[in-house]
Amino acid sequence: MGRRERLAQTQSGAEGMHSLLALLHRNATQFGDAPAYREKEFGIWQCWTWTEAAKEIRAIALGFLELGVEKGDHIAVIGRNRPAHYWSMVAAQMVGAIPVPLYQDAVAEEMTYVMEHCGAKYVVCGDQEQVDKVIEIQEKVHQIKHILYTDKRGMRKYDHSQMNALEDIMAEGSAGHARFDAELDKRIAEVTYDDTCVMLYTSGTTGKPKGVVLSNRNVIESAKNSADFDHLTRNEDILSYLPMAWVGDFIFSIGQAYWCGFCVNCPESADTMMTDLREIGPTYFFAPPRVFETQLTNVMIRMEDAGKLKQRMFHHFMAHAKKVGGLLLDGKPVGFGDKLKYALGNLLVYGPLKDTLGYGRFRVGYTAGEAIGPEIFDFYRSLGINLKQLYGQTEATVFITVQPDGEVRADTVGVPAPDVELKIDDSGEIHYRSPGVFVEYYNNPDSTASTKDAEGWVATGDAGFIEESSGHLRIIDRAKDVGKMADGSMFAPKYVENKLKFYPDILEVVLFGNGKDRCVAFINIDLTAVGNWAERNNVAYASYQELAGHPRVLETIRGHVEAVNKSVAADEMLSGCQVHRFVVLHKELDADDGEMTRTRKVRRGFVEEKFHDIIAALYDGSGQVSTTTEVTYEDGRKGSISATLEIVDAPVVPVAQHKVAAE
Amino acid sequence: MLDNSEGYVTEDGRKIGGVVMEMKNITLRFGGVVAIKDISFDIREGEIRAIIGPNGAGKSSMLNVISGFYVPQEGEVWFHGSKRPQMRPFEVAQQGIARTFQNIALFEGMSVLDNVMTGRLGYMKTNIFQQAWWKGKAEAEETENREAVEKIIDFLEIQHIRKTPVSRLPYGLKKRVELARALAAEPKLLLLDEPMAGMNVEEKEDMSRFILDVNDEFGTTIALIEHDMGVVMDLSDRVVVMDYGKKIGDGTPDEVRNNQEVIDAYLGVSHD
The missing domain is CATH 3.40.50.12780 (ANL, N-terminal domain)
Structure with a gap:
C-alpha cells in the first residue's frame, strides 16, 4: 500500500x-x-x-x-x-x-x-x-x-x-x-x-x-x-x-494517535527507555534537546573506548556525512562520487549507528521545548535522520511554527504551521493566532486577558524575527531574558549557553550579564562524560562535587569557554556576550530544588537569587567563593551542601568599539 | 506475647504465624574454638528475624548452621515440626530455604537474567538430553520459569539491567540481583547475610524497602544478619543478639535496645 x-x-x-x-x-x-x-x-x-x-x-x-x-x-x-x-x-x-x-x-x-x-x-x-x-x-x-x-x-x-x-x-x-x-x-x-x-x-x-x-x-x-x-x-x-x-x-x-490511528508504545520503566527505543524503532519521534545531547555524549564516549580501526572509520565517514548528509536529506544535488561514498558510509557506519540509537526506521521527528545546539542538530541530520525543529507552546496546543521537509536549518524554527497567523510587535515579541489557541487559563481571567487579546492573538513572551529571504522565524530568546549590557549591546544568554552545551562535558550553563559590563557563567559538568574522561585519565574523585572542582576539569572547561568566546566574538551583534569569568557549580541544577522547571528549563531568576553570593564573587574579582546550598532529596527532605568554588578567568577576544549607527 | 505458640500480630497489623524453625541448644566448634555456644531460638512464619552482634560474635556461623552448610556438634535444628537430619546444602535448598551471601556470590560473567534463572533450578525437571534437544518440554519449562523470574525482576526494579553482565554492575545492584536469585527459588525461609554491608545510605534505604516489600507481598519468612543497628531495629520484628558465641538477648527491637547486656556488648563496659 x-x-x-x-x-x-x-x-x-x-x-x-x-x-x-x-x-x-x-x-x-x-x-x-x-x-x-x-x-x-x-x-x-x-x-x-x-x-x-x-x-x-x-x-x-x-x-x-x-x-x-x-x-x-x-x-x-x-x-x-x-x-x-x-x-x-x-x-x-x-x-x-x-x-x-x-x-x-x-x-x-x-x-x-x-x-x-x-x-x-x-x-x-x-x-x-x-x-x-x-x-x-x-x-x-x-x-x-x-x-x-x-x-x-x-x-x-x-x-x-x-x-x-x-x-x-x-x-x-x-x-x-x-x-x-x-x-x-x-x-x-x-x-x-x-x-x-x-x-x-x-x-x-x-x-x-x-x-x-x-x-x-x-x-x-x-x-x-x-x-x-x-x-x-x-x-x-x-x-x-x-x-x-x-x-x-x-x-x-x-x-495525533487518535486522529491518525497509530500505535503508542510505552516503555517498561524510565531506566529502560533507551533499550525500548531500540526495540520499537519509532517512525515518528520527538524529544527535548537533552535526549539528543545525552545520546550524542554516549556515542562519543563509546567511540573513545572503541578500537583504532573503528575510531578511524567513524571519524572518516562522519566527516563525509557532515559534508553531504544534510544536503542529501534536503534533496539537494550532490556529486555521484559523494553519493557513492555516503552509501558506503551508510553500510559501515551510519546504518549500524542509527540502529544502535533506535533510529533505524526514523521517518520524521522533532526536537522541541528548548533550542538545540546547531552542532548536535547537524550531527543527527547528517546521519540521514530527518530531525526537525518546531516552535510551540501549551497555549497554542503545541504548534506555532514548523520546519517543512527540505527547509530544515539549525538556526530557525520554520514557517508558521498550517492555519497559524504570526506577527511580531514593535518590541520584537512574537504573537500568533490559530485554531489551537487555548480557551482560557482556568480560574484566572486576568492572566487570560493579559496573554490573549480580544481578537485571539496570543503573546508568546519570546523575542524573534521573521527572516525576509526564507520566511522562517528565528527566535532570539525569551523576551524577558534578552537584555542589554551596560554599553547598550544586546545580551542574549541562550545563544551562548547553547554553544557551550554542545561540548559533551557540559550539561548546563547559565549566563549572567544583563545590565553589567561583562558576562559571567555558571557551568554544570556532565557526570557521564567527565566521569568517563576521569576514568580513562586516572583522575580519582569521590563525589560529583570533587570532580566538578578538579583542576584538570576546570582547565578543560576553560578551553571550551575560550573556543566559544572566539566564535561569539565573530558575531557582531552578540560579541559583548563573551564569558569573562565562570564557575563550575558543585551541584547539578535540579527541578526538586526549584532551579529548573519539570521540563528542565532553567529558572533564571530563581537561580540568580539563590546563588547571589557566587555571582557577586564572579563580579568582584575574588578567586574563590565559599557557599552553602540547600538541596531537596527525592522524598522531599531537605539538606545542605557547602563548598568552596574556584573561580576561573577565561580568555576573551577583544572587541572593536561598536560602530555608531549613522543617524 | 511471644509465648503464644499460635503467633502474634505486629504493630503494623501483620499476622505472624507459628514456629517454622527452631534451633535447640546449638553448639558449634572449630577445633578448640567455640563459635556458637548452646544457643536456642525460633523463627516464626512470616516474621523478619534478625541476628545481630559485634564482629566475631558467631552470626555468620549461625546462618551457616541454618542453611545446612555447617553441622553443629551439639543441638538440634527443627524445621516445620520435624527434626532435621544432617543434610547437604542442596537438600536444604530443596526444603525451601534460600540465602544471599555476605561477599556476593554471583556468576560474574553471566547476565542478570541468567543469574536469576539459576535460582529456578529446583523447578526445572527436564534432563540434559531434553535440554539439548530444546524443542517441546525444555522450551515450555523455560518459558514458565522465565515468567516467574520476570515478575521478580519487575518487583525488584532491575528491568534496565536484565541483559547486563553482572561483572559490570555496581555493588548495590549486585546485592539486589543476589536477592532476586534467592527469591526466584520461592523460598519458605529467606536468609540474608549482611544485605546492607558496604552500602551507602540511599542503597540501604532501597534495600530495606525491598526486604519489607518481599515480606509483605510474598509473606516470606526472613532471617537476616546485619551490622547496622539502625536498619535492624527498623526492619525486624524480633532480634537475637549474640556476643562471643553466646546469646545475650532475644526479643522485640525495643526490648533488645533496653537490654543492659546488649548495651554493654555494643558500647563496651567500663572496668571501674
Missing part, C-alpha cells in the same frame, strides 16, 4: 469527528485489529488493538460512573506513561469530566497548589509513591473523594474506604454496565467540539503554574493540521516516554 493510499484510508470518515471519543469509535470500527497500544511488561511487549483499547476505556468510564463522577469534575492523573493512564484520560472525557495530567516527579508541596487550583475530586495514581503524595495533599485540601491506582504493589495495607485499584473499579463498572450504559451513552452524546478536552498546567519558569484549558477543537484541529503537514499515517509507531503532563505528549500520544 502506498503512503498516499494509507493516508486516504486513515482519514476516511475523519470529517465531522468532533471529539476523541468519536475518533476512538472510528478507529475501533474501521481498523479495530490494528495495534493501538503496546507496553513492555515482564520483559514482553503487551499489545492492545483499537477494539481492545476501546473496551478498556469504556470499562474505566463505567467505573467512574459507579464512583459517582459528575460532568465537569476534574480527574487528576499522576504517573508514568502507561496505557492505563492514557485510557483514564479518555475515559474521563467519556463521562464528561476533565482530565488533568500532572508531573509525577513533583513533590507533594508543589502538587498541592495545582490540586487545590483545579479542585480535582478524583485522582488516578501510578503507584504507591504517588498515592502517598496524594494522601499528604489531601490533609491540606480535603477535596479528594476517591483515589485510584494502577500498580497494586505495596497497597494492601492502606485504608481502602476511599481508594481502589483501577482494575477493580473497571470490573465493578463492567459488572454494573446494565445500570450505567444508558447514562454513559447519554454523556458521550453530549460531548461537543467546544467542550474541554484536557487541562494542562504550564511548567512556570516564573510564578505559579497556570491551568491551560484546551478544547476538543484545539486538540483535534492541531492534530489534523500537523498530521497532514508531515503526512503521518496510521502505520506510525511512537515511543511515549515524555511527561504526560506536557502538552507535547498529549498531542502526540493522544491527539
